[in-house]
Amino acid sequence: MKxxxxxxxxxxxxxxxxxxxxxGDASSYVSFKDAHDMALNGNNTKIHVVGELKKDNEGKVLGINTSQDKLSFTFIMVDENGKEQEVFYNEPMPADFTRSEQVVVIGSFKNESFVADKILMKCPSKYQEETVI
Known part of the structure; x- marks a missing residue:
């Protein structure tokens, strides 16, 4: 053979x-309910949940609590089905986190709490057209 x-x-x-x-490393996009059901069935694979940060009527982000040493924080996220869930992230809060339009958390449920290993953010684009009145 050559x-x-x-x-x-x-x-x-x-x-x-x-x-x-x-x-084998590929994960899927699911809702918080599906992620919780997967965890109850013993499936602890990393999954993606897409949603937005919980905001009030004026657009102010609600439910962010940082630890005293600022090395971890929790926040409330609303998935695409409208379910609110507290998410724990064991890293400092990313820059411009509160300005993000959409958030993807990658992680799994542990003890009735969603623990994120990674956070991906979609920030507002400076190139979007704005309506001029």
Whole structure:
């Protein structure tokens, strides 16, 4: 067999192994209710929940509580189905967190509380058109 054929087979095998190994890390987007049900059934895989921060009528963010050392915080998030849930994040609050339009938390339920390992934010775009009156 030629060396180029052997090299090609090795490259293809490596690509297949990478695809199989990353497929197990893929998580799905669910609501807080689905995430809670998954945790009750013993499924502790990391999942994505999409939602917004809870705000009052004036647009002020409600329910953010930082720890005394500012190294962790909790906040109330409303998922796409309207369910409110307190989320714990064991890292400092990200910059412009309260300005975000949409939030994606990646984590799982532990003891009736959603614990986020990572937070992704969609901040307002400075390029959006504004209505001029």
């Amino acid at each position: 060396k180029s054929y052997i090299f090609g087979i090795i490259i293809i095998a490596a690509a297949i192994m990478m695809i199989v190994s990353t497929a």
